[in-house]
Amino acid sequence: MSNQTIPLDAETKAIEMPDDHRDELRLWLRLLTCSTLIEGEVRRRLRDRFDVTLPRFDLMAQLDKVPGGMTLSDLSKRMMVSNGNLTSLVDRLVASGHIERRVSATDRRAQIIKLTPAGRTEFRTMAAEHEAWIAEIFGGLTQKEHKDLMRLLAKTKLSARNAIMGVAP
Amino acid sequence: MSNQTIPLDAETKAIEMPDDHRDELRLWLRLLTCSTLIEGEVRRRLRDRFDVTLPRFDLMAQLDKVPGGMTLSDLSKRMMVSNGNLTSLVDRLVASGHIERRVSATDRRAQIIKLTPAGRTEFRTMAAEHEAWIAEIFGGLTQKEHKDLMRLLAKTKLSARNAIMGVAP
DNA sequence: CACAATTATTTTAAGCATAAAATAATTGCA
DNA sequence: TGCAATTATTTTATGCTTAAAATAATTGTG
Numbered sequence: 001m002s003n004q005t006i007p008l009d010a011e012t013k014a015i016e017m018p019d020d021h022r023d024e025l026r027l028w029l030r031l032l033t034c035s036t037l038i039e040g041e042v043r044r045r046l047r048d049r050f051d052v053t054l055p056r057f058d059l060m061a062q063l064d065k066v067p068g069g070m071t072l073s074d075l076s077k078r079m080m081v082s083n084g085n086l087t088s089l090v091d092r093l094v095a096s097g098h099i100e101r102r103v104s105a106t107d108r109r110a111q112i113i114k115l116t117p118a119g120r121t122e123f124r125t126m127a128a129e130h131e132a133w134i135a136e137i138f139g140g141l142t143q144k145e146h147k148d149l150m151r152l153l154a155k156t157k158l159s160a161r162n163a164i165m166g167v168a169p
Numbered sequence: 170m171s172n173q174t175i176p177l178d179a180e181t182k183a184i185e186m187p188d189d190h191r192d193e194l195r196l197w198l199r200l201l202t203c204s205t206l207i208e209g210e211v212r213r214r215l216r217d218r219f220d221v222t223l224p225r226f227d228l229m230a231q232l233d234k235v236p237g238g239m240t241l242s243d244l245s246k247r248m249m250v251s252n253g254n255l256t257s258l259v260d261r262l263v264a265s266g267h268i269e270r271r272v273s274a275t276d277r278r279a280q281i282i283k284l285t286p287a288g289r290t291e292f293r294t295m296a297a298e299h300e301a302w303i304a305e306i307f308g309g310l311t312q313k314e315h316k317d318l319m320r321l322l323a324k325t326k327l328s329a330r331n332a333i334m335g336v337a338p
Numbered sequence: 339c340a341c342a343a344t345t346a347t348t349t350t351a352a353g354c355a356t357a358a359a360a361t362a363a364t365t366g367c368a
Numbered sequence: 369t370g371c372a373a374t375t376a377t378t379t380t381a382t383g384c385t386t387a388a389a390a391t392a393a394t395t396g397t398g
Contacts, residue, residue, distance in 0.1 A: 021300040021301060022300070024304040024307045024315075025300055025303050026319070027315060027318060027319055027322075028207065028306075030319060030322045030323065030326070031203060031204055031318075032207075032208065034204075034325050034326050034329065035200055035201055035203075037326065038197065038200070038329050039201065041329070041333050054384095055385090072346070072347065073345080073346060081384090081386090082386055084347085084349075084385085084386075084387080084388090085385055086347090087347070087348055087349080089384080092383085107345090107346080107393075107394070108393060108394085109345070109346040109347065110346055110347080110393090111347080131191070132190060133332075134193045134194050134197045135193040135194075137193075137197075137328065137332040137333070138193045138325065138328060138329075140325075140327060141321075141325065141328055145321055145324060146192065146193075148317060148321060149196060149200075149318075149321045149325065150195070150199060152310075152321065153196075153200055153202075153203050153318075155310060155314060156307065156309075156310065156318065157202060157206065158309060159308060160203065160210070160309075162309060163210075163302075163305045164306070222353075222354080224353085224354065240377095241376070241377065242375080242376060250354090250356090251357075252378085253355085253357080253358090253377085253379075253380090254356070256378055258353090258354080273376095276363075276364070276375090276376080277362085278362065278363045278364070278375070278376040279363090279375090279377080280376085280377080339398105340398090341398095342396090342398105343394100343395080344394080344395070345393080345394075345395090346391100346392085346393080347391080347392080347393100348389105348390080348391075349388100349389080349390070350387100350390090351387090351389100352385100352386085352387095353385085353386085354383105354384085354385080355382100355383085356383085356384105357380100357382095358379100358380085358381090359379080359381100360378080360379070360380090361377080361378075362375100362376085362378095363375080363376080364373100364374080364375075365372100365373080365374070365375090366371100366372090367371095367372090367373100368369100368371095
């Protein structure tokens, strides 16, 4: 009996799921749903509370880390967005008084941009609230779950990187 | 001795981390990184292999589930994007021959859109490869890790929903 | 030194996304 | 029936995003 059930199961599998990747797809969709859900809420709150978009917030977050400011190229590498993207984003943040640009003293092609004092103050206020929102959103997880999720996501990231870049980086 | 260390620790904590939410922030950034990394790779492959964008792929995926097609409003609810967004997206997919639109027989305001036979065939080819990509990307996780991550993301989603909508849905 | 290659940034063209206003058709109800 | 409210879609204005081409300055090398 058991010597029949084994090939039968294998065949059934082969017919019903010629190459079953639906579980991975479900996992990906769940990850994406979480991410989209949270990101959307963050965008909404940033807009409602501070009338700021996420890209502007992200840009200011990068500048806040480096008091002396940095060039557009540095910023584009850190933010992992295209150079052209930053041009207009920076323009708008300069117009609203959050950041300032000046031509580099040593390289006339380059511009150093940095937060204005007002921009820094406003960013810090927003960042503090933002942190509290995130804590609230993840508040339903226990410390252990938090830790486990952290580890599993680290492993997911590695797995994805391997698939993307090939096994050798 | 122990009756002194307890208040001291509490005070130290209060000074160093007036409200420490940095761990949650790290968790969120890791989740976002994973999601962005994978989504970017999927976009890249869809473009390189099939010259299609993710929004177009997503739209066709929805239509593939419902052979009879659906209205723009239904589609916008399913895809969770704005109605206005779909207008141009649908226009382009009609222009490329992937989908077709016809005015509803019962409601002259509404349009039913559905995949053309060619659109369906092309989508199925893309979807099969897409599934394999995802399986490859998550291939570094064991079955147990897969299962654990699934569960933790489900819990994260619930936690986020509670934070977003308040405890009562 | 000259000039080719590189680097920093901007511009352009196209697509995706939203919110809000406009248009058009249907439905409910007095 | 008539007309107000609702529903389906499109349009408009704005912003984010990219890739690719253009512009401008610097650097390395013969």
